[in-house]
Amino acid sequence: MKPIRYERRKYTTGNTPIERLDRLSEALGGPTISIKRDDLLGLTAGGNKTRKLEYLVADAIKQGANTLITCGAVQSNHCRLTLSAAVREGLACQLVLSEPETGYNPLASGNHLLFHLLGTEKIKVIPSDGDMLAAMEELAQALKQDGRKAYLIPVGGSNEVGSLGYMACAEEIEQQAWETGTPYDYVVTATGSGGTQAGLIAGFMARQSSTKVIGINVSRDRASQEAKVLELVRGTAEVVGLEGEILPSAVQCEDQYVGPGYAVPTDEMIEAVQLLARTEGILLDPVYTGKAMAGLIGMIREGRFAKEDHVLFLHTGGSPALYTAPHLFLPAKN
Numbered sequence: 001m002k003p004i005r006y007e008r009r010k011y012t013t014g015n016t017p018i019e020r021l022d023r024l025s026e027a028l029g030g031p032t033i034s035i036k037r038d039d040l041l042g043l044t045a046g047g048n049k050t051r052k053l054e055y056l057v058a059d060a061i062k063q064g065a066n067t068l069i070t071c072g073a074v075q076s077n078h079c080r081l082t083l084s085a086a087v088r089e090g091l092a093c094q095l096v097l098s099e100p101e102t103g104y105n106p107l108a109s110g111n112h113l114l115f116h117l118l119g120t121e122k123i124k125v126i127p128s129d130g131d132m133l134a135a136m137e138e139l140a141q142a143l144k145q146d147g148r149k150a151y152l153i154p155v156g157g158s159n160e161v162g163s164l165g166y167m168a169c170a171e172e173i174e175q176q177a178w179e180t181g182t183p184y185d186y187v188v189t190a191t192g193s194g195g196t197q198a199g200l201i202a203g204f205m206a207r208q209s210s211t212k213v214i215g216i217n218v219s220r221d222r223a224s225q226e227a228k229v230l231e232l233v234r235g236t237a238e239v240v241g242l243e244g245e246i247l248p249s250a251v252q253c254e255d256q257y258v259g260p261g262y263a264v265p266t267d268e269m270i271e272a273v274q275l276l277a278r279t280e281g282i283l284l285d286p287v288y289t290g291k292a293m294a295g296l297i298g299m300i301r302e303g304r305f306a307k308e309d310h311v312l313f314l315h316t317g318g319s320p321a322l323y324t325a326p327h328l329f330l331p332a333k334n
C-alpha cells in the first residue's frame with residue numbers, strides 16, 4: 001500500500017471509546033458484544049460523517065473552495081455535520097434536501113432545526129425523485145457567477161475520499177484491539193450510502209486483519225447494496241494502492257431489517273432502541289443504528305454467531321432524529 005497522501009482535518013480529540021455491552025450480551029444469551037462509540041465523534045452531535053468529512057473538507061480547502069454543498073434527506077445527519085464542519089472552518093454551506101412523502105415542513109425538528117441553528121446559507125428542496133447532483137451543480141454554478149468556489153460532497157459523503165475516514169477507523173479499531181488484547185471477529189454496522197462499510201473493509205484488508213464486516217441495510221436490497229459497496233471498496237483500494245483482487249465475497253450485507261423502506265419504522269427497530277436504552281443506557285436512532293441493532297439481535301437469535309465470538313457494533317450516531325419520533329417509543333407501544 002502507498003502511504004495515504006490525502007490531507008486530513010481533525011474534528012475529534014483522540015479515539016472514540018470501545019465499551020463492553022455485557023448486560024446486552026446477557027439479555028440476548030449471545031456472543032461477547034462491544035460498541036464503538038462513533039456517536040461521540042466531534043462536530044455537532046457526532047456520528048460517522050465526521051470521519052469522512054475530515055478528508056473531504058481537507059480536500060475542499062486544498063482546492064481553494066469557500067463553500068461546501070451537499071445533499072440528503074430532511075433529517076440528514078450528513079447535512080448537519082457538513083454544515084458543522086463548514087462553520088468550524090469558516091466556510092459557507094448550502095444544502096439540497098429531498099422532499100419527504102409527507103411534504104416539506106419548514107418547522108420539522110431534529111436535524112432540520114439544527115440546519116437553521118447552525119446557519120446554513122441556503123436550503124433548496126427538490127422532489128424526492130429529483131436529481132440531487134444536478135441541483136447541487138446548479139447552486140455551484142450560481143456561486144461561480146458571484147466569484148465564489150464550491151466543493152460538492154455526494155450523498156452521505158460516500159466517495160473514495162470520504163471512505164478514507166473509515167479506513168482510518170479500521171486502523172483505530174485494530175490498534176484498540178491490540179492494546180486490549182481483544183481481537184474482533186465481526187464488526188456490525190448500518191450501511192446506506194456505503195462509505196462506512198467500504199472504508200472499514202478496505203482498512204481491515206490493508207491491515208491483513210481477519211475481522212469481517214457485516215453491513216445491515218437501511219434501504220436497498222442485498223444484491224444492490226453489496227454491488228454498491230464493492231464498487232466503493234475497489235475505488236478506495238485503488239486510491240491508496242492496495243494490491244490484489246477484491247472479490248465480491250469481501251462484502252456482506254443483510255437486507256431483512258430494512259422493513260417497508262428507508263426511514264420507515266419497524267417493530268424490530270423499536271425493540272432494539274428500547275433494549276439498548278434499558279440494558280446499557282445508550283441511545284440509538286430510528287433510521288440507522290436502530291435497524292442495525294435489530295439486525296445484530298436478529299442474527300444472534302438465528303444462531304449466526306458462536307458463543308466465543310467477539311462482535312463489535314459500530315454506533316454511527318444519529319440521535320437527533322430520535323426526538324422527531326417520540327410517539328414510537330411511548331409506553332403504549334410495549
Ligand SMILES: *Cc1c(COP(=O)(O)O)cnc(C)c1O
Binds near residue numbers: 047077158192197318
Ligand atoms: C449516514 C449514516 C449511516 C450510514 O453510513 P453510510 O456510510 O452512508 O453507509 C449510518 N448511521 C448514521 C447515523 C448515518 O447518519
